[in-house]
Amino acid sequence: xxxxxxxxxxxxxxxxLLVMGPVGAVAQTPxxxxxxxxxxxxxxxxxxxxxxxxIFLRVTKIQIHHPRPETGxxxxxxxxxxxxxxxxxxxxxxxxxxxxxxxxxxxxxxxSTGTFSPSFNFRGQFNFPLRxxxxxxxxxxxxxxxxxxxxxxxxxxxxGGHQNEDDKILVRYNYYRLYGAVLKRITPYFLAxxxxxxxxxxxxxxxxxxxDIGQFVKYKYGTVNHSNSFSHGFxxxxxxxxxxNSFNPVPGMYFNAVYRINPRFLGSNTxxxxxxxxxxxxxxxxxxxxxxxxxxxxxWTTLGSNAPYFQLPAIGTEPYQRSGRGFNPMRYVGKSLxxxxxEYRRDITRDGLFGFVVFGNINTVSEPRTxxxxxxxxxxxxxxxxxxxxxxxxxxxxDYGVSKGYNAIYFNLGETF
Numbered sequence: 001x002x003x004x005x006x007x008x009x010x011x012x013x014x015x016x017l018l019v020m021g022p023v024g025a026v027a028q029t030p031x032x033x034x035x036x037x038x039x040x041x042x043x044x045x046x047x048x049x050x051x052x053x054x055i056f057l058r059v060t061k062i063q064i065h066h067p068r069p070e071t072g073x074x075x076x077x078x079x080x081x082x083x084x085x086x087x088x089x090x091x092x093x094x095x096x097x098x099x100x101x102x103x104x105x106x107x108x109x110x111x112s113t114g115t116f117s118p119s120f121n122f123r124g125q126f127n128f129p130l131r132x133x134x135x136x137x138x139x140x141x142x143x144x145x146x147x148x149x150x151x152x153x154x155x156x157x158x159x160g161g162h163q164n165e166d167d168k169i170l171v172r173y174n175y176y177r178l179y180g181a182v183l184k185r186i187t188p189y190f191l192a193x194x195x196x197x198x199x200x201x202x203x204x205x206x207x208x209x210x211x212d213i214g215q216f217v218k219y220k221y222g223t224v225n226h227s228n229s230f231s232h233g234f235x236x237x238x239x240x241x242x243x244x245n246s247f248n249p250v251p252g253m254y255f256n257a258v259y260r261i262n263p264r265f266l267g268s269n270t271x272x273x274x275x276x277x278x279x280x281x282x283x284x285x286x287x288x289x290x291x292x293x294x295x296x297x298x299x300w301t302t303l304g305s306n307a308p309y310f311q312l313p314a315i316g317t318e319p320y321q322r323s324g325r326g327f328n329p330m331r332y333v334g335k336s337l338x339x340x341x342x343e344y345r346r347d348i349t350r351d352g353l354f355g356f357v358v359f360g361n362i363n364t365v366s367e368p369r370t371x372x373x374x375x376x377x378x379x380x381x382x383x384x385x386x387x388x389x390x391x392x393x394x395x396x397x398x399d400y401g402v403s404k405g406y407n408a409i410y411f412n413l414g415e416t417f
Contacts, residue, residue: 051352051387051388100394104135104137111244112134114133127148130147140184141185154173155171158217158218159312161373169207169208173201173203179197192238201230201310204223217309217333221308231269231311232267232268233261235260238257239255240254247414252282255277260274271305273305274303274311280294282294290346290347292345293344293345294417295341299337300336300339301366302336314330315327315329315331317329317330318339325401325408326361326408332363332364332377340363343357352387355384356383360381363377377403379401381401384398386398395414397415397416
């Protein structure tokens with residue numbers, strides 16, 4: 001039955017339904033769907049709650065004097081050093097720093113975030129990412145930026161979902177990304193805008209030079225040994241976001257649609273298009289404390305065009321690179337990918353200092369010849385949560401994920417989704 005539903009994603013009318021369904025719901029504004037920031041703040045009362053910052057200040061007896069906020073404007077900063085997972089897999093030395101702040105009154109402005117997470121190891125892996133999601137006062141504008149430079153080896157198994165675990169090759173390349181978008185508020189929770197997207201894979205080569213990457217993966221675009229792959233273009237963006245805090249989402253909903261076009265006349269190696277649809281829903285079981293079910297699903301497709309191999313939909317490489325706990329990044333690659341995850345989140349202690357999560361996910365990619373979704377891949381796991389800052393709701397997360405033939409530990413800043 002699940003396979004039959006997934007096959008429907010190959011139908012064009014389903015894309016339109018997925019895009020227009022959440023957008024149309026905004027006009028109706030049902031009370032059980034949208035959660036206003038003021039209501040979220042009431043649910044987020046921190047009275048009686050504990051966090052690591054408070055414990056540290058009490059033990060060290062350090063006193064911090066906060067400046068008086070401007071009238072009608074509340075700005076709040078949080079800086080969090082923490083380890084996190086590394087795109088490309090493998091063990092690495094990581095320093096992740098995230099800042100959360102408000103550019104307007106907290107009752108009518110979402111939390112803005114910025115994340116800087118450089119990492120390296122002693123096997124030639126290096127990652128230098130910087131991401132920002134900025135909300136202006138009263139959420140009138142949303143500014144998004146994602147830039148990174150990476151040097152790391154990357155395993156690949158080729159297209160489709162039926163490769164043997166040992167049938168893989170190691171590919172090396174340098175990677176530079178620059179994504180940016182500006183969105184304007186249309187209704188209180190719905191925004192639309194445009195973006196710029198650039199991907200540059202430099203000096204793509206196999207670890208063993210006797211291997212031909214294109215022949216191994218059976219795909220000729222962006223796979224020539226010792227070549228570069230360049231794509232840049234523009235995107236149309238739709239965003240529905242009723243989450244007050246993206247660090248630790250309170251009850252609400254999120255939907256993002258990004259249509260990207262990379263024309264050859266602007267310098268891309270090939271002309272290709274892609275569509276990315278991301279839907280998330282948070283269902284609370286209590287008005288106080290953490291007791292919630294989170295649902296996350298995304299559909300990512302190149303619309304039949306010939307995108308470079310390392311820009312094809314692949315598990316763990318979606319824009320936020322948070323999917324696929326329990327899978328090796330790029331374990332499954334195709335021209336289209338469907339992903340579904342659910343996670344239960346619960347406090348362990350009444351003061352919110354400790355919590356836990358239990359999660360499960362599945363993914364499937366289109367097959368290279370039939371374009372059907374023939375194989376479904378499940379994974380699951382559990383994790384612990386330690387409250388770092390009760391004001392921003394930020395957690396330190398330690399998760400263990402496992403799938404057939406693979407397992408990994410993930411250190412996260414904030415929730416996975």
